[in-house]
Amino acid sequence: MDRRTADVPGEHDADEAAEEAPAxxxxxxxLEILVGLMLAMLTSMLTTSIVGTALPTIVGELGGQDRLSWVASATLLTMTASTPVWGKLxxxxxxKLLFQIALVIFIGSSVAAGFADGMTWLLVARFFQGIGTGGLAALPQIILGDVVAPRERGRYSGFLGSVFGVATVGGPLLGGFLVDSPLGWRWCFFITVPLAVVAFIVIQRLLKLPARPRSENRIDWWGATCIVGAASAVMLLLSLGGQEFEWLSAPSYVLVAVAAVLFLGAVLVERRAQAPILPPHLFRNGTFVLGSLASAAVGMSMFGVMIYLPQYLQIVQGLSPTASGLMTLPMVLGLLTASVTSGFLVSRTGKWKIFPVTGTVLIGTGFFTLTFLDAGSSLVLVGVGVCQIGLGLGMCMQILILATQNAVKRADLASAxxxxxxxRNLGGAMGVAAFGAVMTNRLHDxxxxRAGGSSGSSDLSSGVSGSPEAIHALPPAVQDAVIAAFSNAMHTxxxxxxxxxxxxxxxxLFFKQIPLRSGR
Structure with a gap:
């Protein structure tokens, strides 16, 4: 079949011949390649989520309480900022080469983090972990796009999506288990290494893709610098704003200015580059733009609920960290079921738009269900709400990527x-910041x-900033007031x-139902 007839109307097919997939x-x-990709994604996503539970123990052993937030932020920062560059490289x-380089960076930095004897060592290792994780987050989807045609890709991409959700949700639970076990917190970093090594071996043996022509070996270093710099400034602002410094303060203004200047520089550079990191013509593709916006919104929803639901469960409901982690299982099961099922149905029918439409409705319905929670709510209601959100996420995440891949020419598959x-990662960071700001402001109000200038106002203020254990150790009257304040803040x-x-x-809703191509 002529490839031009299979592409989206209006798309150009230059350089298609050089990009034909192998036999x-x-x-x-x-399926064997998919296993390798899934292992790589599992290890990389676990790294971003598993450390949260271990942070108090890590800081207690290594010291450096003032740099605690950086242990989590360093990986998120470099992962998000480096993702577009991995695709172009x-x-x-x-x-294959880039995927293996990402695995080597990840394995080396994970081992280094596990042997850290101080906070500076750990922060440097986490910084490089994020770089490797950025590659392992993006490249599996790109490789799958090279190996499988869009029409058949849904049944496989659903498994990748389920791994992302399971790792994101299950990481904190696994981290808590390791910290409480004789293995200790260092195994939060060591445990991912064997999986990454197996993924390296599988990809080395099975993945065979043609080498690209030497004439295309051009790297837009100026564009990469501007994009990574702008993304880093935004991520620093979202990660540290409201914690390390006030939102309305000099550091915030400086980061906003740096991000704006570098963003403008990226636009100017990318318009003139021969091989841009983010080709400007992608932003004239409606499906790409809508897919990016929807992915950002989905990321905000996912990371927002995952970060702040445990606060409700541990502070308002009084559950232990392990029990609150188990309460996320309905979300995991919902995401896993919806991701795999929607992928198979897309491959069978060729229709994909119905899934993100239904998924976003379920996400909204899930949040609506959670607004009914208070201190006396049944945990069944929590399970119903997070299951709805999980089902919605499963219908959205991978289908949005699949729709985008299907709507661009193969030359732009990696960049798109x-x-x-x-x-999606940037939206997640924005969601964490936005949800956090809303919760903090409502909590203070x-x-x-409740204090109203009474003599117990200092007890209330100190109680809000304490750990769940400290809050539940407060005098009954103060404890009830703090829990009620948290309950109302979580409602918001x-x-x-x-x-x-x-x-x-x-x-x-604005997506066009573009038929999935049967050819690569």
Missing amino acids: NYSRRQI SDVWGR TSAVSFF EIAE VFTLGMPIAVVAFVTV
Whole structure:
């Protein structure tokens, strides 16, 4: 079949011949490659989520309480900022080589983090972990796009999506288990190494992609510098704003200015570059733009609920960290079921738009359900709400990437895929910051209202900043007031999730139902 007839109308097919996929893989070979990609994604996503539970223990042993937030932020920062660059470099140097480089960086930095004897050592290792994780987050989707045609890709991409969700949700639970076990917190970093090594071996043996022509070996270093710099400034602002410094302060203004200047520089450089990191013509592709916006909104919803739901469960409901982690299982099961099922149905029917539309409705419904929670709510209601959100996320995450890949020419597959992943991660950081700001402001208002200048106002204020254990050790009257304040603040947080879901819903409604290509 003529490839031009299979592409989206209006797309150009220059350089298609140089990008033809290799001879067809058998179903068994595809499944074996998929296992390697899933292992890589599992290890990389676990790294970003597993450390949260171990942070108090790590800081207690290594010292450096003032740099605690950086242990989590360093990886998130470099992962998000480097994602678009990995995609373009794979166009130049090849998917397989870049994937293996990302694995080597990840393995080396994980071992280094596990042997850290001080906070500076750990922060440097986490910084490089994020760089490797950025590659392992984006490249599996790109490699899958090289190996499997869009029409068949849904059944496989659903498994990748389920791994992302399971690792994100299960990481804190695994981290708590390791910290409490004789293995200790260092195994939060060591445990991912064997999986990464197996992934390296599988990809080395099975993945065979053609080398790209030497004439295409051009790297837009200026564009990469501007994009990474702008993304880093935004991530620093979102990660540290409201914690290390006030939102309305000199550091915030400086970061906003740096991000704006570098963003403008990226636009100017990318318009003139021969091989841009983010090709400007992608932003004239409606599906790419809508997919990026919807992915950002989905990222905000996912990371927002995952970060702040445990606070409700541990402080308001009084559950232990392990029990609160178990309460996320309905979300994991919902995401796993929806991701795999929607992928198979997309491959069978060729219709994909219905899934993100339905998924965003479920996300909004899930947040609506969570707004009914209070101190006396049944945990069944919590399970129903997070299951709805999990089902919605499973219907959205991988389908949005698949739709984007299907709507761009093969020459742009890597750039478009990594860009959508980038916007999802950036949306997640924005969601954490937005949910956190809303919760903090509402919490302070609640405490001020309950204190009312009384003699117990200092107890209330100190109680809010304490750990769940410290809060539940407060005198009964103060404890009840603090828990009520948290309950009301969490209601506002969950309410914020609904308009975000509405934005995602309206965005996906504008998608055009472009038929999935049967050829690569």
